[in-house]
Amino acid sequence: MARDVWRAATRADLRGLPADVAPRLLGARLTTVVEGETVAVRLTEVEAYHGRGTGPVPDPGSHARMGRTARNATMWGEPGHLYVYLSHGIHSCVNVVCGPEGVAGGVLLRAGQVIEGADAATRRRPAARTPRDLARGPGRFGDAVGLRHPLHDGIDAITGAPLHGATARLELLTDPLAEVASGPRVGVAGVAGTAVFPWRYWIPGDITVSSFRWGRGAREVSEAT
Numbered sequence: 721m722a723r724d725v726w727r728a729a730t731r732a733d734l735r736g737l738p739a740d741v742a743p744r745l746l747g748a749r750l751t752t753v754v755e756g757e758t759v760a761v762r763l764t765e766v767e768a769y770h771g772r773g774t775g776p777v778p779d780p781g782s783h784a785r786m787g788r789t790a791r792n793a794t795m796w797g798e799p800g801h802l803y804v805y806l807s808h809g810i811h812s813c814v815n816v817v818c819g820p821e822g823v824a825g826g827v828l829l830r831a832g833q834v835i836e837g838a839d840a841a842t843r844r845r846p847a848a849r850t851p852r853d854l855a856r857g858p859g860r861f862g863d864a865v866g867l868r869h870p871l872h873d874g875i876d877a878i879t880g881a882p883l884h885g886a887t888a889r890l891e892l893l894t895d896p897l898a899e900v901a902s903g904p905r906v907g908v909a910g911v912a913g914t915a916v917f918p919w920r921y922w923i924p925g926d927i928t929v930s931s932f933r934w935g936r937g938a939r940e941v942s943e944a945t
Contacts (some may be wrong), residue, residue, distance in 0.1 A: 722734060723726065723727070723740065724747060724749075724762070724893060725893065725894045726749050726891035726892060726893060726894065727891060727892060727893075727894050728857055728878075728880070728889070728891055729748070729800065729814075729877070729878060729891060729892045730800075730878065731762040731798060731799050731800050731842040731878055733740075733892060734759070734799035734800050734816065734817070734818045734819075735799050735818070735819065735820055735928060736818065736819070737768075737770065737774065737818060737819060737825060738768035738769060738770055738818040738825040738826060738827050738919075739770065739777045739919050740820075741768070741816075741818045741827060741944075742768040742827045742919065742921050743766075743767045743896075743897075743921045744892065744896050745763050745766050745816065745827055745829075745892070745921075745922065746764065746765075746766065746896075746900055746922070746923050747762060747763065747764075747893040747896070747897050748809045748890060748891060748892045748893060749763070749835070749890075749891045750761045750763065750814075750829065750832070750865065750877065750888065750889070750892070751836070752865040752866055752867060752886060752887065752888045753886065753887045754865075754866030754867070754885065755866075755885050757837060757840040757866065757884075758837045758840070759834060759836065759837035759840050759841050759864060759865050759866060760834070760835050760836035760837060760926055761829075761832035761833065761834055761835065761855050761861065761864065762832055762833045762835050763829060763831075763832045763888075764832050764833055764922060764923045764926045764929050765829050765830040765831035765832070765920070765921070765923070765926075765928070765930060766807075766826075766828060766829055766830055766920075766921050766922075767771055767814070767827065767828040767830055767906070767919055767920045767921070768782075768815070768818075768826075768827050768907045768919040768921075769781065769782040769784070769825065769826050769827070770782055770785070770824070770825050771783075771784030771785065771787075771819075771823065771824020771825055771829065772784055772786060772793070772824065772825075773785045773823070774784055774819060774823050774824055774825050779912065779914065779917065780910060780911060780912040781905060781908040781909070781912025781917065782824070782912075783795065783805065783849070784796070784824035784825075784826075786850075788790050788824070792804065792805075792824065792883065792903075793906060794817060794873055794874045795815070795817055795825060795826050796821075796822060796823070796824045796825040797817060797821060797874070798821045798876075799816075799817050799818050799819060799820070799821070799911060800816070800817065800876060800877055800878035800890065800933065801874050801875065801876050801877065801878075802814055802815065802816060802817065802819045802867065802872070802873070802874070802875050802876075802877050802888055803815040803816075803817055803826045803867055803873065803874075804862070804867050804868070804869045804872050804873040804874075804875070805873070806859070806860075806869040806870075807859060809931060810859070811858070811859030811862055811863070812859075812862040812863070812867060812868045812869040813828060813829075813861070813862050814828075814829045814857040814858070814861060814862050814865065814867055815827055815828045815829065815861060816829065816890065817875065828849070828858055829858065829861050830858050830861065830906065830920070830929075831856045831857060831858075831860075831861060831922075831928050831929055831930045832853055832855045832858065832861060832864075832928060832931055833855070833926070833928045834851065834854045834864060834870075835853070835854075838851065838854065840853065840866070841854045841855065841863075841865075842865040842901050844863045844864055844866060845860055845863050845864055851864040852927045852928050853892075855928065856920075856928050856930050857866070857930045859930055862930045865884060866886065866899040867888065867926055871883070871884040871886075871887075872884060872886050875887075876886050876888070877889055877890040877943070880943060886932070892941045897923065899923075899924055900903070900921055900922075900923070900924075901921065901922050901923070902918045902919070902921050902922075903915070903920050903925045903932070904917065904918060904920060904932070904938070904942075905917060905920045905933070905935075906920060906930065906931075906933055906935075907918055907933050907935045907942055908931055908935040908938060909935040909936040909938060909939050910935070910936070910937050910938060910941055911937035912935075912938075913938030913941075914938050914941050914942040914945070915942065915945075926928045930944070933937075
C-alpha cells in the first residue's frame, strides 16, 4: 500500500465552494499543538455547509443561513481559518473555512484517524473504547485535537500562527483520493438532511467514519420526495 504524502494547504486550495472543496479534504492531515502536546489526525469524513448567498442553492442547514452573526463570523473570513463552535453546550466542533473572504462557508471535520499523539488524544477522550473511537464524530474529533470554543475559534491552519496556546496546520494529499463516497449530512433537520444536499463525504470502508442518523423530520421529507 502506498504511503500518504502531504503538502501544506494554501488559501487558494480552499477558495472554492465548500461542497467542491470538501471531498479534497479527505485523507488530509490536521496537526494541532495544544499546551505543548501534538496530535495529528487523518481526515476520513467531512460535511460541507454554505452560508447565506453562497452558491446557487440556499443551505437551510448552515449556521450562516441567515447571514453574519457573532457566532458564525469566522465562516465569513479568510479560507483556511478554523471555525470552532460549541454543540449542545458541550462539544467543540471544528470546521475548515472555505470560499472567498466575505462569502460564508465551512467544512465540518466529522471524523478521522489519529496518526500521531494517541496518548494525548486518549487523555482528552477517556471514554473512547478503541483507537478508532478517538476522533469518530465531530465532538470526539474536537476533543481529540484539543481545540476549544471560544478560545481557538478563528485559529489559522495555513500560517500556523499561535492562538491561546495552540497552533493548527492543515496539509492536503499531494494526490487526491480516487474513491470518495457521498450522501446526506448526519443529524441535520428537514430537507437539509436529505439527498437534496449530498454534502457529506467519507472514505469508503474506513472504520473511523461515523454512523449515519437522520435529523429531525429529514426521513419524512426524504420519503415524501
